[in-house]
Amino acid sequence: EAGVTQFPSHSVIEKGQTVTLRCDPISGHDNLYWYRRVMGKEIKFLLHFVKESKQDESGMPNNRFLAERTGGTYSTLKVQPAELEDSGVYFCASSQRTRDYSTDTQYFGPGTRLTVL
Amino acid sequence: AQKVTQAQTEISVVEKEDVTLDCVYETRDTTYYLFWYKQPPSGELVFLIRRNSFDEQNEISGRYSWNFQKSTSSFNFTITASQVVDSAVYFCALSGAPSGTYKYIFGTGTRLKVLA
16 A cells, blocks of 8 residues: 655745645545644644645644645645745645544655755 | 653664653643654654553563653653664654644654664
């Protein structure tokens, strides 16, 4: 079974440009999460989708970030316009949606390293 | 508020030594989950273990063991007879159940270097 995949693995852009990150969750996983790790700090939650609906977007830093999950499959995270402080590693994770939430374990992708110059 | 503290930024050990990675958490939830993930040089976060707050039994998996103590709010991870392949960044994480969203709260990670 394929794991969570993310594209691209690396992206280097200039301040003010737009970048779109993509995440393909494990097939059948309704839950999809985005996280970000900046400058060696802790990995921080950005948002959570259940299928195509945003369940929690409390971690989104500002309105320059837009996440979508059309059709409830893959998700994209767009940063427009990018700023220097957006540099970091963006992780995507997915999990099954079960009635017993104790089985909700998130499986992470390899991350996208974003560098804004 | 929920918080996870991994006070050890980096640990270096010689192969075959035992090493313990510390994790201390804070939460007001009565039901919560604790996790450990390994991040090898390839970058992905590899799931190691999940523990719920009602299960304080220690767990052993091969050379890995976990000590969960609610009295001290700790969930420590021990690697016995460490190997070079254990070199990675290890993250402890906390998830609270009642809120309806199961976002993880991560610690800052501990970089483990196992020297041959």
